[in-house]
Amino acid sequence: MKIEVARREVPTRLALILSSVLSLLLALIVAGVIFLGYGVDPIEAYKRIFSGSFLSPYGFFETVVKAIPLMVCGVGLSIAFRARLWNIGAEGQLLMGAIGATWIALSFPEAPAIALQPAMFLIGFVFGAVWGLIPGILRAKFGSEVAITSLMMNYIAQRILEYLVYGPWKGPGEWGFPYTTKFSVSGQLPRLLGTRIHYPTLLLGLGLSVALYVLTTRTRFGFEVRVTGENPEAARYAGMSFLRIAILTMLISGGLAGLAGVGEVAGVQLRLRTGISTGYGYTAIIVTWLGRLNSLLVVPVSLLLGGMLVGGDAIQLIGLPFAAIDIFNGLILLFVVGGEILMEYEVKVRFQ
Amino acid sequence: MAERRSKEKEGPYAVEMVKITKRFLDVLANDRVSFSVTSGEIHALLGENGAGKTTLMNILYGLYQADEGEIYIRGKRVSIRSPRDAMQLGIGMVHQHFKLVATNTIAENIALGLQLGDLRTAVKFPWLFQNPLPDVERRIKELSERYGLRIDSRSRIWQLSLGEQQRVEIFKALFRGVDVLILDEPTAVLTPKEAEELFRTLRTMASEGHAVIFITHKLDEVVRISDRVTVLRNGRVVASLRTSETDKKQLARLMIGREVLFRLEKERVQAGTPVLEVRELEALNDKGLPALRGVSLKVCSGEILGIAGVAGNGQKELVEVVTGLRKATGGEVRILEKEVTNLSPRSVAKQGVAHIPEERIRVGVVPSMKVSENLMLRNYRTHEFTRGPFLDAGFINEHSRRLVGEYNVQTPSVNTPVKLLSGGNIQRLILAREMSGDPKLIIAAHPTYGLDVGATEQIRQLLLRQRKKGVAVLLVSEDIEEIMSLSDRIAVMFEGRIIGEMPAEEASIEAIGMMMAGMKP
Numbered sequence: 001m002k003i004e005v006a007r008r009e010v011p012t013r014l015a016l017i018l019s020s021v022l023s024l025l026l027a028l029i030v031a032g033v034i035f036l037g038y039g040v041d042p043i044e045a046y047k048r049i050f051s052g053s054f055l056s057p058y059g060f061f062e063t064v065v066k067a068i069p070l071m072v073c074g075v076g077l078s079i080a081f082r083a084r085l086w087n088i089g090a091e092g093q094l095l096m097g098a099i100g101a102t103w104i105a106l107s108f109p110e111a112p113a114i115a116l117q118p119a120m121f122l123i124g125f126v127f128g129a130v131w132g133l134i135p136g137i138l139r140a141k142f143g144s145e146v147a148i149t150s151l152m153m154n155y156i157a158q159r160i161l162e163y164l165v166y167g168p169w170k171g172p173g174e175w176g177f178p179y180t181t182k183f184s185v186s187g188q189l190p191r192l193l194g195t196r197i198h199y200p201t202l203l204l205g206l207g208l209s210v211a212l213y214v215l216t217t218r219t220r221f222g223f224e225v226r227v228t229g230e231n232p233e234a235a236r237y238a239g240m241s242f243l244r245i246a247i248l249t250m251l252i253s254g255g256l257a258g259l260a261g262v263g264e265v266a267g268v269q270l271r272l273r274t275g276i277s278t279g280y281g282y283t284a285i286i287v288t289w290l291g292r293l294n295s296l297l298v299v300p301v302s303l304l305l306g307g308m309l310v311g312g313d314a315i316q317l318i319g320l321p322f323a324a325i326d327i328f329n330g331l332i333l334l335f336v337v338g339g340e341i342l343m344e345y346e347v348k349v350r351f352q
Numbered sequence: 353m354a355e356r357r358s359k360e361k362e363g364p365y366a367v368e369m370v371k372i373t374k375r376f377l378d379v380l381a382n383d384r385v386s387f388s389v390t391s392g393e394i395h396a397l398l399g400e401n402g403a404g405k406t407t408l409m410n411i412l413y414g415l416y417q418a419d420e421g422e423i424y425i426r427g428k429r430v431s432i433r434s435p436r437d438a439m440q441l442g443i444g445m446v447h448q449h450f451k452l453v454a455t456n457t458i459a460e461n462i463a464l465g466l467q468l469g470d471l472r473t474a475v476k477f478p479w480l481f482q483n484p485l486p487d488v489e490r491r492i493k494e495l496s497e498r499y500g501l502r503i504d505s506r507s508r509i510w511q512l513s514l515g516e517q518q519r520v521e522i523f524k525a526l527f528r529g530v531d532v533l534i535l536d537e538p539t540a541v542l543t544p545k546e547a548e549e550l551f552r553t554l555r556t557m558a559s560e561g562h563a564v565i566f567i568t569h570k571l572d573e574v575v576r577i578s579d580r581v582t583v584l585r586n587g588r589v590v591a592s593l594r595t596s597e598t599d600k601k602q603l604a605r606l607m608i609g610r611e612v613l614f615r616l617e618k619e620r621v622q623a624g625t626p627v628l629e630v631r632e633l634e635a636l637n638d639k640g641l642p643a644l645r646g647v648s649l650k651v652c653s654g655e656i657l658g659i660a661g662v663a664g665n666g667q668k669e670l671v672e673v674v675t676g677l678r679k680a681t682g683g684e685v686r687i688l689e690k691e692v693t694n695l696s697p698r699s700v701a702k703q704g705v706a707h708i709p710e711e712r713i714r715v716g717v718v719p720s721m722k723v724s725e726n727l728m729l730r731n732y733r734t735h736e737f738t739r740g741p742f743l744d745a746g747f748i749n750e751h752s753r754r755l756v757g758e759y760n761v762q763t764p765s766v767n768t769p770v771k772l773l774s775g776g777n778i779q780r781l782i783l784a785r786e787m788s789g790d791p792k793l794i795i796a797a798h799p800t801y802g803l804d805v806g807a808t809e810q811i812r813q814l815l816l817r818q819r820k821k822g823v824a825v826l827l828v829s830e831d832i833e834e835i836m837s838l839s840d841r842i843a844v845m846f847e848g849r850i851i852g853e854m855p856a857e858e859a860s861i862e863a864i865g866m867m868m869a870g871m872k873p
Contacts, residue, residue, distance in 0.1 A: 218742055218743060218745075219741045219742050219743060220732060220733065220737075220738055220741055220742070220743055221741065223725065223732060223743060226718075226721065227718050227721070227725075227729065230718045230719075230720050230721060231714075231717075231718040231719070231720075233711075233714055233715045234715055234716065234717060234718045234729065236677060236697060237677065237697065237707070237709060237715050237716065237729075237730075238697075238729045238730050238732075239696065239697045239698025239699075239701050239730070240698075241696070241698075
């Protein structure tokens with residue numbers, strides 16, 4: 001018997017989907033083993049996660065609430081990842097977006113909602129975009145790796161936020177908590193009746209998902225992004241400017257994460273405070289990978305992972321730490337990225 | 353194992369390779385090559401790039417296995433299945449790209465190659481967990497005195513020049529007690545002074561009874577250092593001679609070939625006005641060293657200027673500077689009287705410059721993307737392809753189908769990823785794309801390299817057709833036959849300069865071969 005490993009020319013569409021599904025299953029199995037180590041029956045745990053997130057109305061609404069920032073960030077990441085710019089900085093870009101929106105909301109509390117809320121989204125986009133732009137320019141001008149610089153930008157954003165809520169923006173009526181004052185009513189996004197689903201952000205995310213799909217597949221700019229990602233040498237030969245692509249994709253990617261931040265402060269927390277994001281920007285990386293960098297697929301995947309986050313609350317009841325969800329998410333990413341490499345090869349077994 | 357006595361009276365050859373054949377997919381890299389070396393001799397293996405020299409030596413070193421043929425070491429038939437087998441048989445090889453650990457010292461790198469219980473090694477490998485470095489360092493000192501190789505065993509590899517790193521590789525081989533040392537184009541990375549030192553060392557080794565095999569395409573070196581020379585061309589041995597009984601002129605002719613394979617029907621075309629003018633162009637290579645040292649040339653409409661030369665003499669940099677992919681550090685480039693020096697690749701292309709790049713898969717196409725997308729790679733911005741910011745899918749499909757048909761690109765559909773196409777079809781695709789923009793100037797780098805006879809013929813015809821249309825063509829190729837049969841004028845590049853230029857009808861293979869090897873006409 002002879003086992004050969006050979007490069008596969010083109011992975012089939014079926015193989016791609018199978019690989020995503022298989023990664024999920026493998027993550028479930030491996031995480032299950034860890035759950036067993038805690039003395040928790042994994043089947044029971046998964047049942048709880050699933051029923052907690054998808055089967056009860058309250059659970060499902062919460063799943064949507066958590067899916068919104070994942071979706072908006074994930075859609076943005078999809079275009080940066082297409083250009084092979086590994087933006088790990090969605091978390092920081094999200095926080096900057098939240099800061100930008102808060103600044104507007106606190107500065108103009110009396111403005112009517114119809115003017116105030118678009119302004120908050122606009123400034124949130126700009127703040128996030130600037131945060132994404134910096135690693136993009138550093139990459140194009142000095143060749144520094146975006147994965148590292150964008151990650152470092154996250155910590156800076158985190159500290160800026162802490163400085164603001166512990167310092168100049170601390171609300172006088174908040175009993176010394178690191179919170180800003182609650183936004184005025186016109187600064188609060190409308191929600192679906194009886195839920196925390198801030199639908200303007202949801203609709204914005206769905207619209208952007210379609211828009212970015214069209215942008216990457218149907219436009220000249222999208223073509224340039226794909227060529228740059230697939231073969232930067234050919235892109236240079238074709239006269240495409242890497243600087244321009246790096247700037248624009250990181251700007252879009254960061255800006256969208258900023259929009260997600262606006263949704264979180266104006267739609268969920270209604271004020272700026274520490275801990276407004278429980279790592280949405282990081283989880284969004286997994287969402288985008290599982291969605292195969294396709295912004296349309298990002299939508300269902302964000303719902304799935306949003307459910308995981310809600311399920312994280314449920315499993316604490318049966319004696320698992322919330323961080324078990326992080327382990328699970330990490331495992332998914334590991335298997336998806338690992339599967340990506342394995343997919344380029346095929347194993348042939350020959351009997352002689 | 354069969355014993356085999358050589359006919360020569362000095363006993364069996366140190367190495368004898370008999371009728372070695374090696375195929376890579378459809379390419380015949382070695383075709384029934386027989387080759388032998390005696391102990392105490394320096395044997396040059398001469399040939400152009402792609403002649404099969406390195407393949408043959410990689411077979412001897414166990415990196416490849418021959419499809420057919422036999423190898424005898426000191427008269428004994430052997431099968432060499434890996435470099436480890438080769439080392440056990442006393443064969444060492446110094447590759448063009450060194451295999452050293454940059455952050456470790458010289459002594460550590462040499463110690464790495466030693467094997468427990470290997471009897472050939474010059475240092476007895478100590479007990480596991482015992483530090484071998486003192487022994488290794490002492491031995492390095494002895495060897496460096498004996499062979500005149502200056503070396504400090506405690507320096508770290510990253511601190512060394514390429515010449516010094518090469519010495520470390522030679523040391524590794526000496527430590528393993530090699531009888532046969534193979535060097536793959538060893539002087540390519542050396543300064544003239546370092547080359548001089550290398551030659552002295554090789555002489556010493558030969559006089560001690562080692563067999564040295566020296567791969568090269570430089571005639572000068574063959575004549576200076578070797579005792580015997582075997583010339584390879586297109587995977588076959590064309591001659592094996594005593595160096596003392598031949599001369600550079602004969603070797604040049606043997607290396608390059610006697611006659612032009614293709615006699616293309618080339619119509620007379622009256623050369624017109626200058627399209628490309630290059631003056632005193634200077635540029636650096638990727639390592640930051642001067643690659644172009646004042647190149648001047650001119651190509652007129654309806655004319656093909658062929659640039660001959662051995663790879664690495666600045667041709668690649670010349671093409672890149674002219675097309676805007678590399679910055680010039682001096683001089684100027686003009687296209688149709690307009691100065692384009694150091695403009696972006698896009699601005700240069702806009703002047704009507706088509707570029708058939710040297711590395712067609714790495715640079716010329718996006719392998720994972722569709723045929724249709726690759727066909728619009730260079731002109732997707734033009735209004736035909738777009739409607740506002742959107743791409744016009746209808747036009748793109750129609751355009752791709754037309755080009756695929758016109759240029760005979762064999763593909764299942766225009767939606768097939770390019771990486772599934774054969775080399776010839778990828779090249780036809782690139783030509784289709786580049787010619788479709790009605791260029792004024794075509795820069796073609798090694799346009800038929802690695803292609804089969806049919807595709808080669810077709811691509812040459814395409815270039816001639818463009819010439820007839822009045823397009824200026826700058827053709828860079830290592831294939832002398834191609835240069836001779838296509839060009840109107842021929843320039844030869846050597847070490848970043850144009851060493852000579854002549855009309856094609858006055859050019860002879862010998863003259864070009866001599867210039868390629870660095871000898872002024």
